[in-house]
Amino acid sequence: MNEPGAAQEKEERAVHGRVRHFLRTLTGRLLLSALLWSGAALVIGGMLLSYAFRSYVLSDVDEKLELLIDTMVGISEISPEGVLRFNQPLLDQRFAAPYSGWYWQISEAGEAPFRSRSLWDYELQPDLDVRTFSLKRYEGEGPDGQTLRIAERDIILPEADRIFRYQVATDTAEVREAIQRFNWLLMSALGLIMLTVSLALVLQVAYGLRPLRNLRRKLVDVRGGATSRIEGDWPEDLKPLAQEVNALIDQNEKLVSRARTHVGNLAHALKTPLSVIKNEVDDDPSDKAQAIAVQVRSIREHIDHHLKRARIAGGGSGQGLPVQERAEKIARAIERLNQDKGLRVDVAIEANLKFDGEKEDFDEVVGNIVDNAGKWATSHITVSAHKLPTDQRRPYMLFRVEDDGPGVDEAEMEALFERGQRLDEHVPGTGLGLAIVRDIVELYGGSAALEKASLGGLAVILKLPAK
Structure with missing residues (x-):
């Protein structure tokens, strides 16, 4: 019995929320302030005009009455x-x-x-x-x-x-009627003026703020990778802002490039002495040498992890990367690597779906999770993706990889995303795959999660930017 009332209350809260959100925008503030001032001016002007007309009519009547008294006095005897x-x-x-x-x-x-x-x-x-x-x-x-x-x-x-x-x-009936007619006409005229002013204000604000909306779209294109700079003919008030944003983009690119260079230089500088140490201890069967070898492997894993993180782009790829084509290539490669157990990888991708990012990042993410699924699957893997409905400026897709392997307990799923974490040391790998996957996905504004697959094994669910 309470469902209609609850639904109505929910709808009212949604409407109130949209109104509050609109009033917090620059457009809402400009329109509200302009309409309030215009409305107040029209109301005050209408009251003054109504008072002036009433005073004029009564003054005219009073003059006639005074003239009649003077006439009566003049003819009295x-x-x-x-x-x-x-x-x-x-x-x-x-x-x-x-x-x-x-x-x-x-x-x-x-x-x-x-x-x-x-x-x-x-x-x-x-x-x-x-x-x-x-x-x-x-x-x-x-x-x-x-x-x-x-x-x-x-x-x-x-x-x-x-x-x-x-x-x-x-x-005074005729006078009151005349005043009422005038007030009605005045209110009608002021209402029409208010409507016209409101429409003019809406058009004015919409036209005046259009460059700001264009600037926002340009920034979204830059963030998504469609363009690298904010181009266009901007009003004089916005030109300095566009120039500063472009300067900020240039500075950010330089900082990122410098950071990547430093990380790469440091990693490569460490690899040579680590290789020397590894060669020295590999032939030494002592416990001390083996302990050193374990730490050397750990250091190399850290270096590989941060090198891959430094290479992640995290931006858009312009026209977008066809997901079907790339996923098919990765699937066929994984099938060839696991042909000894007759592995089959089925791919079901929504038509015309594109990844809004770099090809290397997509291959790193999908290659890691499909390769990991191939190591654990018995004979079957499914790869699927579809675009998510969204009202955001940047759309996303849901990418899912499932296998028919032994699966993972729910309590251990989150641990798989930790760097170097492996549940079975007998399966080849460094334990960096899912950690790198999460790093890349989160840099693109997405998310990565694990759950039990419908095939019985593990399912990896990724939220990735789409076009």
């Missing part, structure tokens, strides 16, 4: 009976239609208000206890549930020593 009246009608017919949204009212303390017909049976409620001789604007409740924008002022007419409260009001 006191009749002989002392009653306030207009000496001419207001021309705006909206003041005559009930609940039209435009109203006026003139109030006096203790008297019924003089009001527009549009108010019908409704009266505005001015606070006559507080005098307002300067124009005052506010919003209040109106007839039929309307929200009114009201402008009012206290006026003392020349004909009478009395204070009248002039009020003009309009329904």
Whole structure:
């Protein structure tokens, strides 16, 4: 019952992990910062534009209301009976239609208000206890549930020593609707602008960082051996970096070459005196001479081991080495060496599979493990390889060699990779084969392991770079 929930949680964690990984990249940081600043600028600009439009609309309404109050004051007079009246009608017919949204009212303390017909049976409620001789604007409740924008002022007419409260009001529904329409259009426009800016930022960042991605691909090609230098026309900002990387490659090659030369010179310098010592003690049957002979062999094994390590390239081979062809040649050679026991070596290699490395290194690795399998196999060896699925920049293959020999206990398998380790002294060899194999494979970024073979003997599994 919990499997769907667990799967969903796993998917969510994977999505969160991808998002966190993207935000840690240079592209993610540039895009996030640019989008945040652009979004903040658009939001602030939108708020300012909305506020400016609202202020403009309300200011326009307030100016109309103020003009109407001045007009009402101008046409107001006191009749002989002392009653306030207009000496001419207001021309705006909206003041005559009930609940039209435009109203006026003139109030006096203790008297019924003089009001527009549009108010019908409704009266505005001015606070006559507080005098307002300067124009005052506010919003209040109106007839039929309307929200009114009201402008009012206290006026003392020349004909009478009395204070009248002039009020003009309009329904704000149209104003609010206009503001809402403007805000909707503004948000739509800003949303479109944000989308356009986002796309432009994505294109800008992608275009701006493309040289860096190209530089990374060039470095991968150099590491894989496809090229030896970083070539190309780089932007001025990246030219110094490309030049420094090329200088670093040159320096590294010189250091490696010097180290190989020194190791080779030292090894060859030691071989001559070791040969002399070996010749001297070989004919001496004494225990002391035989002990010296054992140590001489050990020294020579160390020298051979480090000479082979110094020769390992560990880089790519450009176009790649066809695995099928090389494995077939090695298999036929091992069959000829073991033809006395009728050894058969079957090769099953994935089509077009290539080794991303040097031919000498491949022959050293495969030759060692197939030769070792030939020494222990009864009559049959299988060699197989296929490309591994991967999302890495450098693909790998799984190379497997099995024999039908006696096999090795699991507890002793790891010991076979130790230098000079041999499980049976009666079988020819120095014990350096698998140690050299692991050294080469690890220098190529791969791995080597042992397990029980399906044929009953030992299986050697190698992870090697492929093309």
